[in-house]
Amino acid sequence: MTNSINEIKNCDFLFVIGSNTTETHPIISLEMRKALGNGATLVVADPRKTEIAELANVHVALKPGANIPLLNTMCNVIIAEGLYDKEFVANRTEGFEELRLGVANFTPENYAGIIGAPAETIREIARGFAKAKNAAIFYTMGITQHTTGTHNVLAVANLSMLTGQIGKPSSGVNPLRGQNNVQGACDMGALPNVFPGYQAVTDPANVEKFSKTWGMQQSSKVGLTVGEMMDAAHNGELKALYILGENPMLSDPDITHVEHALEKLEFLVVQDLFLTETAMLADVVLPGASFAEKDGTFSNTERRVQRVRKAVEPVAGKADWEVIAEILTGMGFPHKYCSASDVFDEMAKVTPQYAGMSFARLDEGSLQWPCPTPDHAGTKYLHQGKFSRGLGKFSAVDFEPPAELPDAEYPFVLNTGRRLYHYHTGTMTRRARGLSIIYGEESIEINPADACKLGVCEGDQLKVSSRRGSITIKANVTDRVPQGMVFTSFHFAEAAVNFLTNSACDPIAKIPELKVCAVKIEKVS
Amino acid sequence: MADITLQINGQKVTVPAGTTVLEAAVQMGIDIPTFCHDPELSKPGACRICVVEIKGLRNLPPSCVTTVTEGMEVETESEAVVNARRTIIDLLLANHPQDCMTCQKFGDCKLADYAYRYGVRTTTFIGDKTDFPPDESSAVLSRDMNKCILCGKCVRVCAEIVGRNVYDFTSRGFTTKVAPALDVGLGELDESHCVSCGSCVAVCPVGAIVEKNMKGKARPWEVKKVKTTCPYCGCGCNFDLNVKDGKVIGVTSNPTAEVNGRHLCVKGRFGYDFIHSSDRLTRPLIKKDDDFIEVSWEEALRYVVSRLKDIKEKNGSEAMGVLSSARCTNEENYLMNKMARVAFGTNNIDHCARL
Numbered sequence: 098m099t100n101s102i103n104e105i106k107n108c109d110f111l112f113v114i115g116s117n118t119t120e121t122h123p124i125i126s127l128e129m130r131k132a133l134g135n136g137a138t139l140v141v142a143d144p145r146k147t148e149i150a151e152l153a154n155v156h157v158a159l160k161p162g163a164n165i166p167l168l169n170t171m172c173n174v175i176i177a178e179g180l181y182d183k184e185f186v187a188n189r190t191e192g193f194e195e196l197r198l199g200v201a202n203f204t205p206e207n208y209a210g211i212i213g214a215p216a217e218t219i220r221e222i223a224r225g226f227a228k229a230k231n232a233a234i235f236y237t238m239g240i241t242q243h244t245t246g247t248h249n250v251l252a253v254a255n256l257s258m259l260t261g262q263i264g265k266p267s268s269g270v271n272p273l274r275g276q277n278n279v280q281g282a283c284d285m286g287a288l289p290n291v292f293p294g295y296q297a298v299t300d301p302a303n304v305e306k307f308s309k310t311w312g313m314q315q316s317s318k319v320g321l322t323v324g325e326m327m328d329a330a331h332n333g334e335l336k337a338l339y340i341l342g343e344n345p346m347l348s349d350p351d352i353t354h355v356e357h358a359l360e361k362l363e364f365l366v367v368q369d370l371f372l373t374e375t376a377m378l379a380d381v382v383l384p385g386a387s388f389a390e391k392d393g394t395f396s397n398t399e400r401r402v403q404r405v406r407k408a409v410e411p412v413a414g415k416a417d418w419e420v421i422a423e424i425l426t427g428m429g430f431p432h433k434y435c436s437a438s439d440v441f442d443e444m445a446k447v448t449p450q451y452a453g454m455s456f457a458r459l460d461e462g463s464l465q466w467p468c469p470t471p472d473h474a475g476t477k478y479l480h481q482g483k484f485s486r487g488l489g490k491f492s493a494v495d496f497e498p499p500a501e502l503p504d505a506e507y508p509f510v511l512n513t514g515r516r517l518y519h520y521h522t523g524t525m526t527r528r529a530r531g532l533s534i535i536y537g538e539e540s541i542e543i544n545p546a547d548a549c550k551l552g553v554c555e556g557d558q559l560k561v562s563s564r565r566g567s568i569t570i571k572a573n574v575t576d577r578v579p580q581g582m583v584f585t586s587f588h589f590a591e592a593a594v595n596f597l598t599n600s601a602c603d604p605i606a607k608i609p610e611l612k613v614c615a616v617k618i619e620k621v622s
Numbered sequence: 623m624a625d626i627t628l629q630i631n632g633q634k635v636t637v638p639a640g641t642t643v644l645e646a647a648v649q650m651g652i653d654i655p656t657f658c659h660d661p662e663l664s665k666p667g668a669c670r671i672c673v674v675e676i677k678g679l680r681n682l683p684p685s686c687v688t689t690v691t692e693g694m695e696v697e698t699e700s701e702a703v704v705n706a707r708r709t710i711i712d713l714l715l716a717n718h719p720q721d722c723m724t725c726q727k728f729g730d731c732k733l734a735d736y737a738y739r740y741g742v743r744t745t746t747f748i749g750d751k752t753d754f755p756p757d758e759s760s761a762v763l764s765r766d767m768n769k770c771i772l773c774g775k776c777v778r779v780c781a782e783i784v785g786r787n788v789y790d791f792t793s794r795g796f797t798t799k800v801a802p803a804l805d806v807g808l809g810e811l812d813e814s815h816c817v818s819c820g821s822c823v824a825v826c827p828v829g830a831i832v833e834k835n836m837k838g839k840a841r842p843w844e845v846k847k848v849k850t851t852c853p854y855c856g857c858g859c860n861f862d863l864n865v866k867d868g869k870v871i872g873v874t875s876n877p878t879a880e881v882n883g884r885h886l887c888v889k890g891r892f893g894y895d896f897i898h899s900s901d902r903l904t905r906p907l908i909k910k911d912d913d914f915i916e917v918s919w920e921e922a923l924r925y926v927v928s929r930l931k932d933i934k935e936k937n938g939s940e941a942m943g944v945l946s947s948a949r950c951t952n953e954e955n956y957l958m959n960k961m962a963r964v965a966f967g968t969n970n971i972d973h974c975a976r977l
């Protein structure tokens with residue numbers, strides 16, 4: 098997020114696109130409610146009638162994959178009506194001409210049908226967003242999990258820069274990060290193209306720096322993403338894989354492919370709390386420690402670094418960081434740490450955004466990065482006065498439909514996401530008694546009109562199939578989903594929706610298109 | 623705004639205009655009892671336990687809704703004040719089950735604390751007591767409305783913060799109680815619309831709403847509270863893990879949490895059973911002929927290291943990969959980054975940021 102969570106209540110225009118906030122980020126949704134109570138306007142663009150959509154002043158029931166048309170038409174209206182922030186565009190951005198040409202054809206009239214909203218509504222939203230004192234955009238996987246994910250994000254950035262709605266309190270671009278420490282994992286360099294602190298591996302200066310600090314020649318070759326590692330394992334190029342606390346056998350698209358890939362590995366190590374679907378395939382399983390059993394830090398979606406504190410002894414005797422340090426040492430690279438705080442200090446030395454932080458400081462209170470020096474108070478919102486790259490760059494992006502659209506054989510769009518009561522692959526939440534009582538069985542949302550056509554009633558078992566596999570799951574007949582779409586989560590192994598999803602990826606960020614694939618539905622008698 | 627100077631218990635204090643007497647007292651470290659007041663919620667000024675004596679006023683105004691005026695002279699524990707508070711507590715006890723011994727809230731209850739503080743041992747009023755059946759329908763909360771003192775905080779927190787409007791006051795007079803609309807059970811989620819977030823537990827001053835999973839597990843003074851960060855979503859809520867005898871027995875709000883204050887969602891507050899789940903892995907496993915064999919840490923690590931070294935030697939760094947975790951700590955992710963880049967010698971490292 099470029100803003101902080103506690104700035105949300107002072108937004109006067111919230112544009113939520115592709116985020117089921119009340120279920121996926123419940124506490125952030127409370128702040129959005131405060132903003133509404135203060136008189137803010139809320140616009141939600143989502144194919145489903147989610148709870149946040151019901152709270153909205155305007156709900157655009159966006160057709161699947163129509164993010165770019167919506168964002169581009171908004172830019173079109175704002176430019177055509179002269180509502181853009183001329184001063185901001187002149188002083189802080191470049192490429193305006195490119196954007197102007199790029200969106201010239203995106204009139205609301207041309208795209209209303211593709212977007213699924215009347216042209217006048219699109220104009221209204223665009224005007225409201227441009228004229229608001231503090232407008233902020235919030236998005237989640239509804240923007241990123243598409244084959245055009247990177248372009249979608251650029252389109253979001255265009256809108257915010259065009260209107261100068263960024264780099265101020267309560268105004269900016271706010272991707273709501275899904276998992277507790279996905280921000281931190283990225284910050285720490287658990288990515289194939291960057292060292293810790295987003296320092297590109299392709300930059301020779303970085304390679305030299307890290308080679309020196311770590312005492313080991315670093316490679317300037319960008320590594321493989323999860324999906325590419327699966328492919329490489331599949332064709333025998335990747336031989337050994339070490340998986341910490343992830344369960345790709347449920348979370349990744351096209352499970353059958355993942356399973357074949359993992360089976361072909363010569364050596365698979367999985368470190369996890371439980372014998373997960375993925376751990377079952379491992380050669381060695383190392384017991385992990387839960388968050389309650391170790392010290393450390395998590396970085397939340399607003400870049401806030403907070404302490405994780407050990408409350409009980411590790412069930413299996415070792416915290417994960419100790420295990421990893423022992424393996425590093427065993428492989429000939431001595432790593433001796435007395436505490437997680439030692440690891441943090443070493444990390445802070447090579448990660449500029451964290452350089453001013455230490456456990457001692459974090460014990461007094463959390464800090465938001467960038468926090469470059471020990472006397473720096475941290476950063477509440479990004480891009481004040483200047484973008485990280487200097488001038489903000491507009492990029493014209495064109496509309497491309499999702500990779501797999503419904504056809505005669507597979508007439509429904511399958512959309513996937515999360516539920517309030519569970520998390521990710523359910524390894525933790527499904528072991529919580531209360532949560533299992535409240536939400537113990539998964540179902541698939543189907544519109545009443547579609548259910549009627551198929552003769553399906555609430556609770557009927559459905560066989561849902563795509564070109565990649567099929568699952569059996571209970572029907573939940575509801576108008577939360579539009580006609581032609583079905584929706585479910587990936588929390589439940591017994592209805593593993595990722596047997597169906599498409600691993601077609603965004604060519605740049607390599608994010609699979611989990612929000613759209615074509616399925617057919619049959620009633621199981 | 624202009625500043626106002628007043629006196630509380632003979633001590634001078636200067637506060638901005640618009641401050642309440644209660645807020646001014648809190649600033650000075652003076653403890654005035656409250657039931658219905660909550661700084662985050664609207665102020666009904668209903669319970670009157672917070673009354674104070676103000677020179678020149680005949681009645682005793684509730685301090686939580688009385689704003690300061692220049693030169694005001696306030697007494698927070700005068701005889702008249704103490705007598706008024708005693709009467710209120712006496713009346714509350716008249717219709718309160720006196721089963722503190724087995725109450726989950728024992729030791730952390732405002733009613734009991736104030737009864738103790740003002741020496742109200744038993745009630746002097748004799749009459750009927752309400753006899754509502756307990757509501758055990760929720761999977762996570764137990765409600766006993768016989769213990770409710772009608773402070774209304776659960777009603778307000780659910781409406782004003784959580785935005786669900788689950789509770790309301792039903793009926794009137796002696797049979798007044800707080801309940802979901804049409805008096806359905808809280809756990810009938812389709813009708814009650816409760817999202818089981820437990821914000822109502824966090825504000826209830828007595829034992830009328832308690833966490834089901836913590837009932838009978840520990841007394842407040844036996845519990846070690848460890849502030850930590852939620853392992854689920856990216857909001858980054860903080861809360862206290864409640865630990866007894868080396869086991870996590872529950873989660874309670876920590877008001878100093880910077881992101882979320884006392885509020886959490888159902889996962890953060892009630893999603894911790896997995897920690898002591900009986901199917902946790904406790905020993906390393908090595909697969910031999912398709913079966914997993916339990917081994918010691920030494921053996922497992924020695925084996926892992928030797929296989930990884932072998933494969934690296936034979937096939938080179940590019941044949942190795944690491945999947946790190948968005949669920950693990952920064953420290954662990956940093957070390958995984960070193961496992962890939964230093965020990966394996968490759969940039970083949972990723973995690974499921976994209977999912």
Ligand code: SF4
Nearest residue numbers: 780816817819820822
């Ligand atoms: S648990 Fe949450 S939603 Fe349910 S009644 Fe309490 S405050 Fe309201």
Ligand code: SF4
Nearest residue numbers: 770771773774776826
């Ligand atoms: S249940 Fe608790 S919070 Fe709600 S009105 Fe009764 S005493 Fe107050």
Ligand code: SF4
Nearest residue numbers: 852854855859887890
């Ligand atoms: S308590 Fe709920 S909202 Fe808060 S971090 Fe945990 S999962 Fe997210």
Ligand code: FES
Nearest residue numbers: 658667669670686
């Ligand atoms: S606390 Fe002031 S009236 Fe209830």
